[in-house]
Amino acid sequence: MSDVQKNCPLTSVEAIDTIEEVAGLYPAYRRAHAKGIGFDATFSPNGCAAPYTTAIHLLQQKTSAIVRFSHSTPNPNPIEQLVPVKGMAVQFQLPEGKVTNLTMATIPVFITKTPEDFIQLLQAVKGDKLSFTEKLSTLKNNPNFHAAAKILKNSIPPKSFATGHYYSIHAYYLSNENKQRQAVKFEWEPVDNGKDTSRFTSLSNNGNPMEDELVNRLKNGPIRFNLMIQLAQPGDSINDCTQEWPDNREKLCIGTLSILERRPDNAELHVFDPTVVPDGLQCSDDPVLRFRGAAYAESAKRRHHFVDLMDE
Ligand code: HEM
DSSP: OOHHHHTOSOOHHHHHHHHHHHHOOOTTSOSSSOSEEEEEEEEEEOSTTTTTOOOGGGTSSOEEEEEEEEESSSOSSOOGGGOOOEEEEEEEEOGGGOEEEEEEESSSSOSOSSHHHHHHHHHHTOSSSSOHHHHHHHHHTSGGGHHHHHHHHHOOOOSSGGGOOEEOOSOEEEEOTTOOEEEEEEEEEEESOOSOOOOOOSSOOOSOHHHHHHHHHHTTSOEEEEEEEEEOOTTOOSSOTTOOOOTTSOEEEEEEEEEEEEOTTTTTTOOOOTTOOOTTEEEOOOHHHHHHHHHHHHHHHHHHHHHHHHHO
């Protein structure tokens, strides 16, 4: 039995140690989603969230935002088209120097229900000894990993970050001035972003095809995404991030994000912790969501420390 299994509940130090052990150590980079590209953006709410929330960025005029698109692997030099899941992290700049983050991915559900299962899954498939098929059958044969096998089999990554559809996966609660709560999941839906235009000439990790494609697109104007909320109904599973809600749940568009220009700092030092929320928005008790705050802080501590050492 591994140390992680013995010492449940998992700590963020154990989780990040395991990721480094399984994926390799790249000291300066995020321990997941290592390669990415950062932009400045604005978010314009359209008023449709007003009955549900007092969250300021979802109600008032325009908010500045920082956006980072990423490939999910901890490897900072991946073959981009082989990374099955892409990320889109958005940090809304609130008054008084506060922020809130929506950190989403191109899959509608996560691969495990708990952080402990996620780390055990990484351990189960680590190394080169098992073929891809053997890894898939390891996943299929463990009931905790069923969702993972299905997601990996079905996930077709977008060829452009601009045409991806991104999901919060976890539920959050919106709350209004009467303290009424509504469970929702968020999505970023591309607006008229057209076709994938990335040029993948061969299977190689040369260059930055998806990043270059975004920068080229911006020459034709902002890249836009609508922020959607899906509204839960009684009985929908709120805290299990491996479960989708039924297709017929109402979805509302509550505003539009316009990605404007590349950030010179590439958002390298930013931390897009999805548990940082303002008044009017609360995290659900999904154990994966709750764990992400500490895991991101541990990863940021390690990579920021390395950058400080290099600067000395
Ligand atoms: C137990 C589950 C998870 C763990 C342990 C985990 C771990 C991490 C870590 C360590 C980072 C790097 C943080 C940093 O250095 O700033 C990261 C980034 C990221 N994760 Fe997760 N994650 C988990 C679940 C998820 C889920 C469910 C999603 C999608 C909804 C997700 C999407 C992302 C994205 C998009 C980034 C990149 C954020 C950025 O651009 O800075 N992660 N994750």
